[in-house]
Amino acid sequence: xxxxxxxxxxGGQGVLxxxxxxxxxxxxxxxxxxWMPSYGPEMRGGTANAVTIVSDNMISSPIISRYDTVVAxxxxxxxxxxxxxxxxxxxxYDSTNILIPPTRTDINIYAVPGSEEAVKxxxxxxxxxxxxxxxxxxxxxxxxxxxxxxxxxxxxxxYHKLIPLNMEAFKVGMSYVK
Amino acid sequence: MSEKxxxxxxxxxxxxxxxxxxxxxxxxxxxxxxxxxxxxxMHYCPGCGHSTAHKIFMEVVAEMGLQEEIIGVAPVGCSxxxxxxxxxxxxxxxxxxxxxxxxxxxxxxxxxxxxxYQGDGDLAAIGTAETVHAANRGENILVIFINNGIYGMTxxxxxxxxxxxxVTTTSPYGRDTSxxxxxxxxxEMLAPLPGVAYVTRQxxxxxxxxxxxKKALQKALQYQKEKRGFCMVEIVSNCPSNMKMTPxxxxxxxxxxxxxxxxxxxxxxxxxx
Amino acid sequence: MGDLKLMKGNEALAEAMIxxxxxxxxxxxITPQSEVLEYLARESEQRTGxxxxxxxxxxxxxxxxxxAAGCGRRVMTTxxxxxxxxxxxxxxxxxxxxxxxxxxxxxxxxxxxxxxxPSQADYFQSVKGGGHGDYKLIVLAPSTVQEMVDFVxxxxxxxxxxxxxxxxxxxxxVGQMMEPVELxxxxxxxxxxxxxxxxxKKPGQERRYITSLHIQSEKMEEINHRLQAKYKKMEExxxxxxxxNTEDADYIFTGFGLGARICMKAMQMARENGFKVGLVRPIxxxxxxxxxxxxxxxxxxxxxxxxxxxxxxxxxVRLSVNGQTKVExxxxxxxxxxSPEEIYEHFIKTFIEGGKK
Numbered sequence: 174x175x176x177x178x179x180x181x182x183x184g185g186q187g188v189l190x191x192x193x194x195x196x197x198x199x200x201x202x203x204x205x206x207x208w209m210p211s212y213g214p215e216m217r218g219g220t221a222n223a224v225t226i227v228s229d230n231m232i233s234s235p236i237i238s239r240y241d242t243v244v245a246x247x248x249x250x251x252x253x254x255x256x257x258x259x260x261x262x263x264x265x266y267d268s269t270n271i272l273i274p275p276t277r278t279d280i281n282i283y284a285v286p287g288s289e290e291a292v293k294x295x296x297x298x299x300x301x302x303x304x305x306x307x308x309x310x311x312x313x314x315x316x317x318x319x320x321x322x323x324x325x326x327x328x329x330x331x332y333h334k335l336i337p338l339n340m341e342a343f344k345v346g347m348s349y350v351k
Numbered sequence: 352m353s354e355k356x357x358x359x360x361x362x363x364x365x366x367x368x369x370x371x372x373x374x375x376x377x378x379x380x381x382x383x384x385x386x387x388x389x390x391x392x393m394h395y396c397p398g399c400g401h402s403t404a405h406k407i408f409m410e411v412v413a414e415m416g417l418q419e420e421i422i423g424v425a426p427v428g429c430s431x432x433x434x435x436x437x438x439x440x441x442x443x444x445x446x447x448x449x450x451x452x453x454x455x456x457x458x459x460x461x462x463x464x465x466x467x468y469q470g471d472g473d474l475a476a477i478g479t480a481e482t483v484h485a486a487n488r489g490e491n492i493l494v495i496f497i498n499n500g501i502y503g504m505t506x507x508x509x510x511x512x513x514x515x516x517x518v519t520t521t522s523p524y525g526r527d528t529s530x531x532x533x534x535x536x537x538x539e540m541l542a543p544l545p546g547v548a549y550v551t552r553q554x555x556x557x558x559x560x561x562x563x564x565k566k567a568l569q570k571a572l573q574y575q576k577e578k579r580g581f582c583m584v585e586i587v588s589n590c591p592s593n594m595k596m597t598p599x600x601x602x603x604x605x606x607x608x609x610x611x612x613x614x615x616x617x618x619x620x621x622x623x624x
Numbered sequence: 625m626g627d628l629k630l631m632k633g634n635e636a637l638a639e640a641m642i643x644x645x646x647x648x649x650x651x652x653x654i655t656p657q658s659e660v661l662e663y664l665a666r667e668s669e670q671r672t673g674x675x676x677x678x679x680x681x682x683x684x685x686x687x688x689x690x691x692a693a694g695c696g697r698r699v700m701t702t703x704x705x706x707x708x709x710x711x712x713x714x715x716x717x718x719x720x721x722x723x724x725x726x727x728x729x730x731x732x733x734x735x736x737x738x739x740x741x742p743s744q745a746d747y748f749q750s751v752k753g754g755g756h757g758d759y760k761l762i763v764l765a766p767s768t769v770q771e772m773v774d775f776v777x778x779x780x781x782x783x784x785x786x787x788x789x790x791x792x793x794x795x796x797x798v799g800q801m802m803e804p805v806e807l808x809x810x811x812x813x814x815x816x817x818x819x820x821x822x823x824x825k826k827p828g829q830e831r832r833y834i835t836s837l838h839i840q841s842e843k844m845e846e847i848n849h850r851l852q853a854k855y856k857k858m859e860e861x862x863x864x865x866x867x868x869n870t871e872d873a874d875y876i877f878t879g880f881g882l883g884a885r886i887c888m889k890a891m892q893m894a895r896e897n898g899f900k901v902g903l904v905r906p907i908x909x910x911x912x913x914x915x916x917x918x919x920x921x922x923x924x925x926x927x928x929x930x931x932x933x934x935x936x937x938x939x940x941v942r943l944s945v946n947g948q949t950k951v952e953x954x955x956x957x958x959x960x961x962x963s964p965e966e967i968y969e970h971f972i973k974t975f976i977e978g979g980k981k
Contacts, residue, residue: 206803207802234964236961238965419824425835434833434835441833448714451679451684451687452694454688455677455691456692456694456822459699460823480683484684
């Protein structure tokens with residue numbers, strides 16, 4: 174198994190931590206992982222992003238330009254990364270925010286109304302967990318049971334009380350895939 | 352004077368008078384501090400204040416019993432070879448960086464005594480940043496600052512401390528303050544900093560001044576023992592070779608020209624802190 | 625395997641420093657490595673009493689390293705390219721006075737103030753001297769966060785073994801990325817210091833002094849001979865590198881640090897397309913693994929060297945290969961990182977299509 178994913182959106186939408194939760198979950202499952210925040214020209218154009226690679230084998234390059242999965246939280250991310258999804262790969266996007274959806278026919282496209290669902294959960298900050306739920310359901314990059322353990326490591330202890338809410342959001346996200 | 356000249360001199364008189372035949376108890380009118388000053392000819396020019404400053408400081412180290420407790424930092428400049436004379440553990444720092452080196456030594460061995468020995472080119476020009484920041488952090492070290500208003504080792508160029516109008520090889524028509532800036536009073540500049548405990552300006556051009564300078568050095572090490580903070584003893588000195596003067600004339604220059612601009616005495620004591 | 629921790633490269637570097645029983649760190653903030661001092665400021669003094677000191681400049685920091693190393697302490701500093709340029713003077717003094725210490729350069733794109741993005745453009749500076757005079761640093765190039773940890777320990781060991789400054793040459797990407805690391809156990813800080821250290825004169829013994837000044841040319845030449853003999857010994861004993869798929873290789877990709885990992889993926893792409901490509905990754909940039917390139921040069925059709933600079937290590941590769949085979953270069957500069965696809969395409973263009981013509 175090799176999953177090369179990029180999480181992209183505006184700064185403050187939790188894209189960096191989304192990738193980090195996946196990386197932690199992979200590590201807990203004894204997989205090889207690498208998390209790389211945005212670099213170089215990728216940083217321009219109003220998007221923040223993080224690459225996360227999860228693999229059964231040694232990870233070669235942490236620098237990649239083609240992705241198995243793109244998780245997009247804003248319009249510029251779709252425009253920038255849709256063309257870089259490998260054929261047969263996935264794009265998961267926040268359909269509340271992104272009004273011009275991806276159009277490719279050789280990839281799997283998942284519209285997840287993440288922002289709308291987050292508002293329903295009365296905490297817009299759980300948007301990233303909703304999207305991550307959809308991403309993990311679509312890719313099986315890690316087991317869903319590992320995610321709460323990863324959250325324990327990513328979140329500072331004072332936020333651990335929010336883990337149940339985050340897991341609720343995660344499950345909402347999962348429900349939009351298949 | 353170089354060592355070679357001394358050796359030449361020795362060989363000339365070899366066979367007639369030997370070192371051992373002169374250095375007898377009954378002939379002694381002068382003795383270097385036992386053990387803290389190494390028994391070797393110094394390379395300093397005749398009449399230079401460095402030799403006196405070395406001697407009194409090493410006397411203080413001996414008298415306070417600190418030979419095994421003190422680590423010194425030599426600069427770049429005439430006193431670059433201070434470690435050839437001072438019989439204590441020493442490090443030779445890059446030009447201007449003695450206060451950074453001294454900071455590190457003290458920080459990793461706070462129980463030891465640390466001093467730097469720097470000239471005006473080293474401390475007041477290239478090393479100003481390191482000096483100011485060590486002072487501002489209140490590093491518990493002693494800085495001995497020899498101010499003779501000129502670059503000695505590189506043969507007489509203008510120093511930041513050169514007096515207005517002073518002729519040097521790089522100010523051949525006299526230091527023009529409108530173009531070359533004003534002589535820098537480092538001691539007055541550092542004294543207001545809260546980390547600074549003790550700043551005093553002394554000289555070694557007359558016996559009484561030598562005594563006072565020695566006393567100041569003693570005090571500074573005592574303050575270091577008491578962890579009072581940054582101490583600096585500035586010693587206004589001469590440079591007969593580069594001032595193109597006899598030792599006596601150069602000491603007169605110190606008295607008549609240097610000291611009026613760089614007045615002697617305590618500028619800050621721990622009581623003022 | 626012990627417990628794994630997901631860590632940023634820079635933080636792993638700092639954590640490894642504490643665990644290696646380091647006595648003091650002197651540094652000055654500069655992107656992309658400021659996390660090192662921040663991490664140490666939070667952790668080191670409470671845990672081991674290790675000093676984490678913010679100097680007024682990189683110039684002061686490297687001279688503080690000189691001072692503390694001269695007292696026989698285990699000391700380290702880190703910086704990034706413009707800051708490392710400021711440290712070169714001090715490094716020359718440290719190399720001459722033979723003081724062991726460890727540095728890390730988290731390289732960013734230059735020249736000048738440049739960019740804060742990752743680069744490998746400081747290879748020449750690190751490997752060929754950097755400051756004035758004939759001297760060498762031991763240079764280690766990590767390509768994973770795990771190696772950031774391991775090379776702190778190795779770097780101190782080599783620095784102390786040879787009484788020579790050692791450097792970890794990495795880049796902003798390795799410094800910022802997160803990977804699982806296995807940390808070594810806390811090592812005790814030293815309580816006994818080397819004989820040459822200036823820790824206060826011992827009764828009945830000669831004073832110690834640390835200096836790089838030897839005014840007589842003959843004496844200075846003697847010092848130089850001693851240094852050169854030491855560097856030769858390093859070349860004989862300390863060369864480290866990794867070879868992958870070289871046994872049957874027709875072509876070799878090579879690069880150091882992050883560049884080598886990107887090459888590894890390009891190599892996999894080439895293998896998938898039926899080209900027998902192998903990889904050589906030097907771990908020690910000085911001493912350089914000359915022999916492996918020379919041996920491979922005798923039997924492969926070509927070597928592609930990839931770096932995040934205008935072509936620096938490639939000069940050493942070419943010297944090692946000594947004309948036996950074609951050595952090509954591909955690089956990106958100024959903080960741009962080459963992608964595996966670019967490398968693969970360059971390989972096809974240069975060696976496969978170019979070769980047919």
